[in-house]
Amino acid sequence: MTAPVRLDAVRKTYGSGAAAVTALAGVSVVFPAGRVTAVMGPSGSGKSTLLHCAAGLDLPTAGTVTLVGREIGGLNETQLTELRRDHVSFVFQSYNLMPALTVWDNTVLPSLLAGREPDRAWATEVLRRVGLGDKAGRRPAELSGGQQQRVAIARALASRSVVTFADEPTGALDSQTALDVLALLREVAAAGQTVIMVTHDPVAASYADTVLFIVDGQLAGRMDAPDADAVAARLAHLGARARQAVS
Numbered sequence: 369m370t371a372p373v374r375l376d377a378v379r380k381t382y383g384s385g386a387a388a389v390t391a392l393a394g395v396s397v398v399f400p401a402g403r404v405t406a407v408m409g410p411s412g413s414g415k416s417t418l419l420h421c422a423a424g425l426d427l428p429t430a431g432t433v434t435l436v437g438r439e440i441g442g443l444n445e446t447q448l449t450e451l452r453r454d455h456v457s458f459v460f461q462s463y464n465l466m467p468a469l470t471v472w473d474n475t476v477l478p479s480l481l482a483g484r485e486p487d488r489a490w491a492t493e494v495l496r497r498v499g500l501g502d503k504a505g506r507r508p509a510e511l512s513g514g515q516q517q518r519v520a521i522a523r524a525l526a527s528r529s530v531v532t533f534a535d536e537p538t539g540a541l542d543s544q545t546a547l548d549v550l551a552l553l554r555e556v557a558a559a560g561q562t563v564i565m566v567t568h569d570p571v572a573a574s575y576a577d578t579v580l581f582i583v584d585g586q587l588a589g590r591m592d593a594p595d596a597d598a599v600a601a602r603l604a605h606l607g608a609r610a611r612q613a614v615s
């Protein structure tokens with residue numbers, strides 16, 4: 369089976385001339401179906417850029433991204449929008465909830481936009497699992513930051529998209545809620561979805577099947593079946609290496 373997300377020699381440069389910043393310096397990686405992959409690395413190492421390029425939200429300067437079997441460089445804007453709408457979900461750092469809609473309507477919106485009948489039983493279950501079972505009628509402004517983050521997670525998972533991209537999905541959550549969310553991410557992956565998340569938290573990363581480490585826009589290693597202590601140790605080592613390189 370082809371992997372739902374694949375990057376080949378992806379480079380991303382912002383700006384040009386003397387001001388150019390190389391955020392990704394030739395990344396090749398395959399994200400297999402049914403797995404949670406965590407992307408970790410020092411601040412500014414290119415994690416969010418990797419996520420945005422892999423998700424087709426940003427186009428690479430060079431190299432190719434294949435998303436759900438389509439090479440995105442060959443798609444026009446409408447095709448790319450449809451590909452994302454039908455197969456991809458996102459949890460961003462800014463939660464991008466629709467302020468006028470209730471928690472429930474936000475949660476089922478991606479399915480409606482994709483022209484699918486929402487799976488109401490699953491949406492109800494997801495909201496319950498993220499601890500918002502009693503908040504379905506609220507609007508985002510009536511929720512705390514962590515609750516809004518959980519709506520964004522419920523919205524991403526309710527549509528059972530092929531791939532879910534998440535940027536710090538547990539950043540605003542208390543540790544118990546974070547663990548509940550991570551367990552849910554594992555569960556949807558076990559059911560066949562692909563989850564790719566950026567995190568700074570070794571405990572969150574330990575819930576992934578694989579951790580990819582990125583330094584200076586390049587892959588700097590991977591760890592399968594990670595445990596939190598080993599991830600923290602590897603990160604400390606990579607951070608020290610990155611600091612040495614700039615001093």
Ligand SMILES: Nc1ncnc2c1ncn2[C@@H]1O[C@H](COP(=O)(O)OP(=O)(O)OP(=O)(O)O)[C@@H](O)[C@H]1O
Nearest residue numbers: 382383389390391410411412413414415416417418
């Ligand atoms: N739109 C942009 N214009 C110019 N430079 C950018 C832009 N976005 C990112 N960069 C630069 O690209 C590099 C990688 O940024 P990116 O946000 O991908 O890193 P990150 O690993 O996600 O960082 P953090 O952990 O701090 O969120 C950084 O040097 C950043 O300053």
